[in-house]
Structure formats: structure tokens, C-alpha cells
Amino acid sequence: MNEITQALKNKNAFIGFAVAGYPNFEKSAKYIVDMANAGADLIEIGIAFSDPSADGPTIMNADQKVLENGSKTEDVFRLITEIRKDTNVPLVFLTYTNPVFKYGYEKFLSKMKSLDVQGIIMPDMPLEEQEAFINIAQQYGRAFIQLVTLQSGNRLPKIVSHASGFIYVVSSLGITGSRHKLSNEANEIVTRIKELTDIPVAVGFGINTYDQAKLFSSADAIIVGSALVKIIEEHPDDATTYLTEFIQKMKGARNATN
Amino acid sequence: MTKKGYYGEYGGQFVPELLMPAINEVTEAFDKYKDDLTFKRELKDLFDNYANRPSMLYYAKNMSKDLGGAQIYLKREDLNHTGAHKINNVLGQALIAKRMGKTRLIAETGAGQHGVATATAAALFGMEAEIFMGKEDTERQALNVYRMELLGAKVHAVTTGTQVLKDAVNATFQDWTKRIDDTFYVLGSAVGPYPFPEMVKYFQSIISEEARSQFLEMTGRLPDAVLAAVGGGSNAIGAFAKFIDDSEVELIGIEAAGKGVNTQQTAATMALGTKGIFHGMKSQFLQSTDGQIDPVYSISAGLDYPGIGPEHVYLKEINRAKYVPITDDEAVAAFEYIAKTEGIVAAIESSHAVAYAMKIAPKMRKDQQIMVNLSGRGDKDVAAIARYKGVNIHE
Numbered sequence A: 001m002n003e004i005t006q007a008l009k010n011k012n013a014f015i016g017f018a019v020a021g022y023p024n025f026e027k028s029a030k031y032i033v034d035m036a037n038a039g040a041d042l043i044e045i046g047i048a049f050s051d052p053s054a055d056g057p058t059i060m061n062a063d064q065k066v067l068e069n070g071s072k073t074e075d076v077f078r079l080i081t082e083i084r085k086d087t088n089v090p091l092v093f094l095t096y097t098n099p100v101f102k103y104g105y106e107k108f109l110s111k112m113k114s115l116d117v118q119g120i121i122m123p124d125m126p127l128e129e130q131e132a133f134i135n136i137a138q139q140y141g142r143a144f145i146q147l148v149t150l151q152s153g154n155r156l157p158k159i160v161s162h163a164s165g166f167i168y169v170v171s172s173l174g175i176t177g178s179r180h181k182l183s184n185e186a187n188e189i190v191t192r193i194k195e196l197t198d199i200p201v202a203v204g205f206g207i208n209t210y211d212q213a214k215l216f217s218s219a220d221a222i223i224v225g226s227a228l229v230k231i232i233e234e235h236p237d238d239a240t241t242y243l244t245e246f247i248q249k250m251k252g253a254r255n256a257t258n
Numbered sequence B: 001m002t003k004k005g006y007y008g009e010y011g012g013q014f015v016p017e018l019l020m021p022a023i024n025e026v027t028e029a030f031d032k033y034k035d036d037l038t039f040k041r042e043l044k045d046l047f048d049n050y051a052n053r054p055s056m057l058y059y060a061k062n063m064s065k066d067l068g069g070a071q072i073y074l075k076r077e078d079l080n081h082t083g084a085h086k087i088n089n090v091l092g093q094a095l096i097a098k099r100m101g102k103t104r105l106i107a108e109t110g111a112g113q114h115g116v117a118t119a120t121a122a123a124l125f126g127m128e129a130e131i132f133m134g135k136e137d138t139e140r141q142a143l144n145v146y147r148m149e150l151l152g153a154k155v156h157a158v159t160t161g162t163q164v165l166k167d168a169v170n171a172t173f174q175d176w177t178k179r180i181d182d183t184f185y186v187l188g189s190a191v192g193p194y195p196f197p198e199m200v201k202y203f204q205s206i207i208s209e210e211a212r213s214q215f216l217e218m219t220g221r222l223p224d225a226v227l228a229a230v231g232g233g234s235n236a237i238g239a240f241a242k243f244i245d246d247s248e249v250e251l252i253g254i255e256a257a258g259k260g261v262n263t264q265q266t267a268a269t270m271a272l273g274t275k276g277i278f279h280g281m282k283s284q285f286l287q288s289t290d291g292q293i294d295p296v297y298s299i300s301a302g303l304d305y306p307g308i309g310p311e312h313v314y315l316k317e318i319n320r321a322k323y324v325p326i327t328d329d330e331a332v333a334a335f336e337y338i339a340k341t342e343g344i345v346a347a348i349e350s351s352h353a354v355a356y357a358m359k360i361a362p363k364m365r366k367d368q369q370i371m372v373n374l375s376g377r378g379d380k381d382v383a384a385i386a387r388y389k390g391v392n393i394h395e
């Protein structure tokens, strides 16, 4: 968990996202390492789910493709083993509750520890349902990343008190995917969180342009998901330079603000 | 419920943080109005004077005689306004939505019955309605799509995933996360995050509340068995609810086996499913060993769902209810049988329950009695059954 703090705190950090196994196992491993080499400070590894209900079309299509290729949870673990040969960048899983529940919470967290995956995000496990999982996550020293939204309101202090790793502020309503227009309302939430905790705060959902990367100057990090998946969708065989340029541009925007 | 939101270990609220405030708002409203006398009076008035309640308990004399065993009674939810039990739940939820100041109703639909009921309530209350329906279902239930549009609703054909009911549920939840302030998600079955399973049961319990006293009045005693088809489980939980404490009444849910429980083309969640967490609830699901939700199949769009309401799993686990599969072929045979014997065209969903009654009634004594919950009428299915039988008709 400390690796996450070190990677993000006061760093104008950039968090990338990739769907494990997309477009295929080999390329996926390579592109994740490329993202780390391009300067991503932390990478979220999506484990594909049949019904990714918090995700927009880009990530949904990638998930579907990966599952059609026959990818299993064990293949994702194999992918992490490959990646870990080339990079120490902090990693967190992003997936839905069911694949983790089915694998077994304890077995899954123990696996995360042995693979050196520092944390996990499960968008369909809200505060009300986290206790059992968080208890085990703590035993294994894995971070459970809390989500805060513009709607969280008076739930915020309680969410923050259960947070570890970093806090994920959801910038807007709806589902993942690039937005043409993005408001900077989330900055207010970031400020409120910072009054309550030292845990790094990241803003994500819909960020895909240079100007949008500059919007959330109060956050320790921005998270970009769909835009990176889109690059891989458009350049499945040779995404390296596109990913690298994009990440460097977005990091440049971050550094230009502070 | 054993602990708030849970039936044994099943239930809960597995939804994104983005939706929790909305879910809590619905919970508060439900808690407030479910015991509110004015609310209950208004709902009863709608039930009696708009939805045509109480629905009759009909003694199926011809069927009983022909099958030669237990006496068969049909709880005629098919005679409700809009033609199915779905209206009970929709009127209740729409009334809550109205009290909450919501102006837009959204809903998923499989067979289209729940969508039609929601469109109807929206028209009655002067609200907006948008209905999400798997593209495949819009094709096999084309008539209901037009009915919804006629009632002023906007129908979205869902093209993601397997393009059936589960995908319609995903799409409706997604829509809700985009627009929470003025929108109420009218969930159509006893599934999803708390409070939906409990709220749907509350409104559907009118079925067994009426049936229980109708049985006592007509026959002087309770039925020996209550049969209901199970998709998500709303008509079944409504038909079971007021009999749960009567241990002498056997409760039987009938799920869709599709082409058979030993094939891939099935929706028999209880026979073949395993524990999982999906669509906001911990329950039982048809899924891979990796926790990927399986595509499911049934001739019936309303039973074509990979999960089941959490309370049903609990009732099964404590041995209070049992769940049995019925195939497409058996359901279609029952669809034709009840039409010819009783002059009733029953929904293909309900025909699954009729099929099981046909199996067990002959083995029971003549002084025993079975209630079959006839959850809906079959007009919507006539064209699809004709196709299934290879009959070429022009719709």
C-alpha cells in the first residue's frame, strides 16, 4: 500500500488503465509495460467481466473480446507474472465483485499478494457490503480503493475513513467513456477529502484530452481508462508509440498546472 | 428478512457508489409509505378500480376432471388490467415514485409485460417512461413494443451482451446512473439490490393475500400446493408470501429448462446455478467457474434470466419451497392444453406452472387442491407459439 502512496502523493501523477488480455495476451503484457515506461505512475488492470455495468461501450467491447478469446482469471494472473519481469510500477486490479467472489475472497487476495498487486477496485461493492472483504484485504496488506462521487454527500466521511491506497473520485454521472465536456466540480470533493485524510486522491471518468487533464489540479492523480483502451482498439498491432505519446502529453498537462 | 436487506446470506446492495444515494432514497420512501394509511388507501383504490382487483380464484373443473387427481384452481392474474401480475408491483412503485416527486420512470422488460405495465402507470400518472428491452426480445415480443409506444413510452432496444433480459437490466441501471434526480427505476421482479426484492414482494403479496381468503371461502381450507412460474420470482413470491407460515401448503416454483437442464440452452437457475453476486444481489446464478454470467435460453422471454430473487434461494435452502424445471416443449403443450380444456390462453411463462400441475395433479388425491398462479394472459405469445409450431401466420 505504501508503494501506492509513494507513487501518487504530490506527484501530479497519471494512472493508466488496461483490460488484461486485450487485444491479446502478448500485446496486452507489452502495452502495460509500455505504459509504465511512458511514465504511468500506477496502472489499473481490468479483469474482464461478462456484464460490466459501470462501463461504457469502449471498455465493454474490450471485455467482450477478451472473454471471446477464452481468457480466464488464471490467465490474468499469468499476465501479471509476465509484466512483473519488466516493471515494478504499482498495480491495482479493477473488476466486478462476482469474478472475485467466485474465486474466493481470501484466495484472490492471497494471489494478489504473491503477484505484487497492491490493491483492488470493485465498483459494485459499496460501503454497505465491504466489511468482509476489507477485513481479509487488510490481513494481506492489499488496498481497497474507495470510490467517491459527486452524489456521495454525507457518505463521504465514512467512505474516507474506510479508504486505503488512494481514493477514486468519479468526475461525473454515468458510466466510463470519453466525455466531450467535463466539469471541474470534482475539485471541490477533492478538497473536502484532503481535509479528512492524507491518502492520495485521484480523479477519473471521462478524461481524454490535454485540457481535461489540466482540470483537476487539486488531485494527486488523474485516471485515464477508456481513452487508452481506445488507442489499443485503433492500433491493436502497434500501439506503443501512440500510448507513449498520449501518456507523455497528459503528464505534460498535469505538470503544466502545478 | 433475517438482517436488513438479507434473506439468510442472500440479498444485499451490490451497486456502484454512484447509485447508493438513489437506492437509499428509495429505501427511505418505501419504509415510510408501506405502513402509511393514505398511501395504502390510494393503492387499494388503484388496485380495485383501475387494475380490476381482486383477481378471481377460478375452479378449473374441466382440467381437474381430465387430469383425474387433485382439484385445480387458477389465480387469474391474467385478468388484471394490462394482462399480468406485473401491474400490482408497478402501481405500487409508481405511487412511491410520485410521492418522491419523480417525474420519469425507467424499467427493464423481458416479455414486455412489465414494460407495458410501467408505460401504463406513467400514462395514468402523467409521467415520462423509458423502457429498456433486449433487441432479441423486441423481435419475439414485437406487439408489446408497439403497445408500449402506443402508451407514450420510449422503447430502447438493447444491443449489448446477449440482447435479452439481463442486458436490459444492465442498461436500465446504466441509464439510472446518468440521470438520478428526476428518475425512478421501477424494477420488474423480486431481484436487484435491497429494497427492490422486499418492495416487489410487498406489492405482489396481494396475490396470496386474496388467494388465501378465497380458498377459505370457496373450499373451507387452504390449498395443498401453490405453483408459480419463476423468472426473477415476483409472481411466485407474491403467490407464496401469505402461505409461507402455513407449513401444510407446499410451495413450488417452476423455472424454465429451455431445451432441457442437460443442454446449454436453459434458464434453470435453481437446478444448475451457483452462488454469486450480480445485479445488486447475492443470489444464485447461471455462470462459469470464473464468475462470468452465462447466456441463457427459454422460449419464454419473461423467464429467460440467469438469476433469481434472493428470497427464493433462501426459501429453498430452509426447505420451505422447492423449484422444478419445465422445458419449452412441456410449456407449449400446456399452453395448448389449457386453451383447449378451459378456454384460457395463458402466458407462456404461466404455462410452465400449468405444465407442472399437469404432472403432479394425476398423482394426487381428489380431495387435494392445487393453486396455479396464472401470472398473465397469452395473447402476446400467440404469434411466437405459432412460429414454434411451424405455422405460418401473418401478424
Ligand SMILES: Cc1ncc(COP(=O)(O)O)c(C=O)c1O
Binding pocket: B084, B085, B110, B111, B112, B113, B114, B188, B189, B190, B229, B230, B231, B232, B233, B234, B235, B236, B301, B302, B303, B347, B349, B350, B375, B376, B377
Ligand atoms: C406473465 C408473466 N409471468 C411471469 C413472468 C416472470 O417474472 P416473475 O418471475 O418476476 O414473475 C413474467 C415476466 O415477464 C410474465 O410476463
